[in-house]
Amino acid sequence: MTSGLHSPVYWEKFRIIENPAAAVPLCQMIADHFKGKGIELVVGPTTGGIILAFEVARLMGLPAAFAEKLPSGEREFRRGFKIKPGEKILVVDDVLTTGKSIREVIDAVSKHGGDIVGFGVLIDRSETPLGFGAELYSCLRPAPPPTYRPEDCPLCKSGQPLKKPGSS
Ligand SMILES: O=P(O)(O)OC[C@H]1O[C@H](OP(=O)(O)OP(=O)(O)O)[C@H](O)[C@@H]1O
């Protein structure tokens, strides 16, 4: 997975994101949950987060932006996106595993002084509940599948080939 952890289970988020009939109602759940919280901008991390943040923003009548990876591994709002100090922001992503991507978005927002009001994800598969300093809403919270550090991975030890379907 993106975090470098191994798992026997990988939910390919693009099977949802490619299908508006599935993705839009989930985005609506996030939009409904954060309605009335004064949100001014919806942001997400590349790649799935671009599409989901856009759709949640569209449903809420708000603008959207995305934070992309730099070669350093940090994330940044490029392409002229503007975040005003104190602007109320909702962060949207597809899958939450270790929270690394979301923390990178938090750091990118913090550089502009934005005020994150909440986080909305399609699936929270974190092994222990994660706290990001603002409310986390997940459309689905399945029993989290196991994750392993590469050196401890029993699947690798049993000779199963490693697949890495994500982008990073
Ligand atoms: O909570 P974390 O441990 O950070 O993992 C979850 C993140 O990793 C995946 O991104 P991926 O690298 O697959 O990016 P992509 O959307 O560009 O394929 C997923 O879309 C989340 O953004």
Ligand SMILES: O=C(O)c1cc(=O)[nH]c(=O)[nH]1
């Ligand atoms: O942690 C990830 O990178 C990840 C896990 C998963 O189940 N699905 C996905 O698209 N990414």
